[in-house]
Amino acid sequence: SQQGEEDPQALSIQEGENATMNCSYKTSINNLQWYRQNSGRGLVHLILIRSNEREKHSGRLRVTLDTSKKSSSLLITASRAADTASYFCATETGANNLFFGTGTRLTVIP
Amino acid sequence: DTAVSQTPKYLVTQMGNDKSIKCEQNLGHDTMYWYKQDSKKFLKIMFSYNNKELIINETVPNRFSPKSPDKAHLNLHINSLELGDSAVYFCASSLGGHDTQYFGPGTRLTVL
Secondary structure, eight states, rough: OOOOOEOOEEEEOOOOOEEEEEEESSSSSEEEEEEEEEEOEEEEEEEETTTTEEEHHHHHHEEETTTTTTEEEEEEEEGGGGGGGEEEEHHHHSSSSSEEEOOOEEEEEO | OEEEEEOSSSEEOOTTOOOOEEEEOOOOOOOEEEEEEEETEEEEEEEEEEEEEEETTTTTTTTTEOOOOTTTEEEEOOOSGGGGGOOEEEEEESSSTTSOOEEEOOEEEEEE
């Protein structure tokens, strides 16, 4: 299977704390993407990191990619209650398709 | 303006029926997709399509068929619906096959 696996499956933190989610995958990739899904809603693209990049920032988000370990991490700094959602990593392998991981359910407690 | 829209938002139907879900994107993208999200929130690619090529996930039953009347639309037709088809179906689009995908709001299909 090409799907990624997120770790942890669920994460609960206090507002203001940092949240770190990890993603591992199995095959070579062109890029890896992180998405957020609020309950009952569609997915929102957060950030894309290419296979030749090691780190990328976007606002309070920081993504790292280690292709030798086939892993990525998403760090959300200074979390807010509005960050409560499920976060998915997705790998793009060159076949025009994204393969999604199983997701991390983040709960930020006000 | 909604970038990627799907209709209907909810669809409840009986086993054995045939139904369609419509998807439209106004982003000028070349590639469109259909995904299925099951009750465990696992998202699985079903199809990707541009004006040249349809790529089908081999695990998708042939009761499912995408139809693209034009570049901005990719509709999903499902024949002989089964209980296991109950899920949320998401349409998405991207400029090219390797670019960021923009998702629609989803269609929750319930088969009784």
